[in-house]
Amino acid sequence: MSYDARDGSREHGMPVNLVLFRYGVATASVFGYTDAEQPIVRDNVTYVPVSVDTPAVQASGSLDRKTLNLRLPSNTDVAQLFRVYPPSYPVTMTIFRGHLTDDDVPIEWRAIWIGRILNGKHEGDGSHVCTFTCEPVATSLKRSGLRRRYQYLCPHVLYGRLCNANKGAVTFSVIAAEIGEAEVVLTPGWAPADLIPNFSGGVIEWTTAAGNIEVRTILEIEETSNGHTVWMTGPTTGILTATSLRLSLGCNHQMDHCLVLHNNIHNFGGQPWIPTSNPIGTFSNSFY
Numbered sequence: 001m002s003y004d005a006r007d008g009s010r011e012h013g014m015p016v017n018l019v020l021f022r023y024g025v026a027t028a029s030v031f032g033y034t035d036a037e038q039p040i041v042r043d044n045v046t047y048v049p050v051s052v053d054t055p056a057v058q059a060s061g062s063l064d065r066k067t068l069n070l071r072l073p074s075n076t077d078v079a080q081l082f083r084v085y086p087p088s089y090p091v092t093m094t095i096f097r098g099h100l101t102d103d104d105v106p107i108e109w110r111a112i113w114i115g116r117i118l119n120g121k122h123e124g125d126g127s128h129v130c131t132f133t134c135e136p137v138a139t140s141l142k143r144s145g146l147r148r149r150y151q152y153l154c155p156h157v158l159y160g161r162l163c164n165a166n167k168g169a170v171t172f173s174v175i176a177a178e179i180g181e182a183e184v185v186l187t188p189g190w191a192p193a194d195l196i197p198n199f200s201g202g203v204i205e206w207t208t209a210a211g212n213i214e215v216r217t218i219l220e221i222e223e224t225s226n227g228h229t230v231w232m233t234g235p236t237t238g239i240l241t242a243t244s245l246r247l248s249l250g251c252n253h254q255m256d257h258c259l260v261l262h263n264n265i266h267n268f269g270g271q272p273w274i275p276t277s278n279p280i281g282t283f284s285n286s287f288y
Helices: 003-007 255-261
Strands: 015-023 030-034 040-042 045-049 068-073 091-099 110-122 129-136 171-175 183-186 203-207 213-224 227-232 244-248
Touching: 015 040, 015 045
Parallel strands: 030 045
Antiparallel strands: 015 030, 015 091, 040 045, 068 129, 091 110, 110 129, 171 244, 183 227, 203 213, 203 244, 213 227
């Protein structure tokens, strides 16, 4: 019996949902959960039975853009990604539906929802539940972006597609001497002394043991007696004693940094020669 026949039957259908999460660049960064009573294996992914609250998914035949709220236990691996600090990469989610009474081998699974997680909120009422707010993939289709305005500073994201600065040329690798909650201590000599103040606003990243890359923004570098303390925007998740850190220079989005630090003046996106005087206000009253 086909999926459509099972899905429309009142007696022969036994629908279950598979929820697949993908995060990061590592091949093992896949989390699968199901509302069935037994684990289900599909495409080499084991879907673990948990108490997953999957809302009803309704398709209107158009590009549905309504957000979806999904609830999972707080101790699941995907919920832990949103426990302290937002993930460095988007977390995509796909919901499959099938029937355990399906005679086909393998069971036919239909993708009924595809999108990504916007945020995860851990409930504070002692229920140990994490609620995910998800948006469908249709919301990113034909989305109008922000209009470009004239401005003195460069609006491009540092090392982004429009900036296109050579990140590898201004990246320094070092192993942290000490690790704190949101800071690391680097021994002297990891970078030229005249460049160290310019790392503020730059990027610090590292590869975790699982193979994912964590990215943080450098807030400040403070010189101490035993080296330099690097303060970052988030926790030092996944940094071990032998983890190699990669620090890239920042940018003040002005022409001096773009030219001197990054040699990228041809991609500068600001308009530094906008006149500051209003020509209309220079006329004398004698004309009237």
